[in-house]
Amino acid sequence: MSEKMNVVAIVDERKAEVREVTRPKPLKNQVLIKIDGCALCTFEQRMFTRVAKVPLPFVGGHEFTGTIVELGEGVKAEEYPLGQRVAARLLNSCGHCYGCRHDEQNVCDHSSDVDMSQMDIMGMGGLAEYINADLSQVYFLNNDLPVEKACFAEPLACVLNSIEKGQIEIGDDVVVIGGGIMGQLHVMSAKLQGARVIMSEPDAARREIAKQLGADVCIDPTACDAVETVKELTGGNGAAAVFNTTAVSAVAQQAIGMVAKMGRVIMYSSQHPDKPIEVSPNWLHNSEAVITGAVSPSVRSFRRSCDALSKGIIDPTLLVSGSWDCHDAQAAFEAAIDPATFRCIVRF
Ligand SMILES: [Zn+2]
Ligand SMILES: [Zn+2]
Known part of the structure; x- marks a missing residue:
């Protein structure tokens, strides 16, 4: 695999483009996920329109799906098979704050902490070809689930x-x-x-x-x-x-x-x-x-969401407004901020 990868970065107000960055390597108890698709949530849309101001360039993306392609140290291939379709609850759970100690990790004081050590550009990093996730963040989806549906794991959660x-x-x-x-x-x-x-x-x-x-x-x-x-x-x-x-x-x-x-x-x-x-x-x-x-997905609700999508109990097909190749991310963002659309998905 190449040492580089493509990401979609917001580079200016209402301007998104592909940038090449260093591809992360999975650390201990992590898997590397090859991302297939990532939806543009209101969060990313607010970054794009600069309603929410973050330093640019910025790589958003938290509603993604992909497959496991590489295992970090200590990860067993029988438990995390290569090729497994997954989604990830990217939020951090510190384990020691008030929320975490009440087993309500979605209100963790440190939920937005991101390990930037392997990232060249700031952000959650789902709008990328590859992303690392801790085992505790990874949830399995049915391997046959279409990418567009699998991208709903996070919002449904x-x-x-x-x-x-x-x-x-x-x-x-x-x-x-x-x-x-x-x-x-x-x-x-x-x-x-x-x-x-x-x-x-x-x-x-x-x-x-x-x-x-x-x-x-x-x-x-x-x-x-x-x-x-x-x-x-x-x-x-x-x-x-x-x-x-x-x-x-x-x-x-x-x-x-x-x-x-x-x-x-x-x-x-x-x-x-x-x-x-x-x-x-x-x-x-x-x-x-x-x-x-109600804020963010909980550990429980993320699992339920993946189960409901995998088993076809909830079918979000009507809420998909289209998919764009990552090189057309500008068009995807423009479609996403149009109030007439639902989810717009960037494919990698
Ligand atoms: Zn979202
Ligand atoms: Zn916490």
Whole structure:
């Protein structure tokens, strides 16, 4: 194998290109993964548009899949066979912080720490031909799973962590606010938990996709009072779980208005800008509702996600907007930031 490899780097505002860097070697208890595809998440899109400012050049990429091609010292070939299709939960778990000691590694204080010792360009490094991963970060996928579907291991894992916090029971009403990719994955997952799913989304095309993925009722929050409509649809009670997948604080406020007594509101999306909302302590006192958040994939939810994709329990095909060769990464990024697309995948 050559000592060099291609990566896709963001090099300027709205400019991405292939750069050649040193190919990493797997260290002790690591495997080297040959990446086949990496999706462009909102995180990478914010880097591309410079809404989020990081030093450039920057190699993003955390929603990838590939196959094991080389084993580091101490890794047994019977346990990590060459050619095995994998995804990786790239987040660091320090093992000693408050979150880690509660076995909730997704809130680890050091989750974003990246070992840059073998990287020429800053970043998580999934937009590359090769990446090293610790054994604890590697999850197996079915070898027959198409690359486009396998790229959903990480985003679906984020959603399944959120779904877990919703504590959905069969027969519950669930509201998913926002019909972007994360909202749509919530729709599919909540349906599997036995809920009646109400999707609130202003865009008609996205409402149509939600319908195809199992949403029972779709409402247009620009054409009705979304809170009142949810109340009407639920016999005046509100929903047992409300998932806000949008970055708009006014919508976060609506989410709280939609929840039933003892229900859960999950703030799934990060907020940009992060504008505070109002909550009545007395309402919380009387309703026993819970307002919480969901961040990153947990160790548990990553495993569930890989199982659900591998077994065909969740099929994200409708959410794939296209694949581009890494040399066309500029076009892939431009497509990804178009609000009309879902996931755009860069192939290596
Ligand atoms: Zn992501
Ligand atoms: Zn930690």
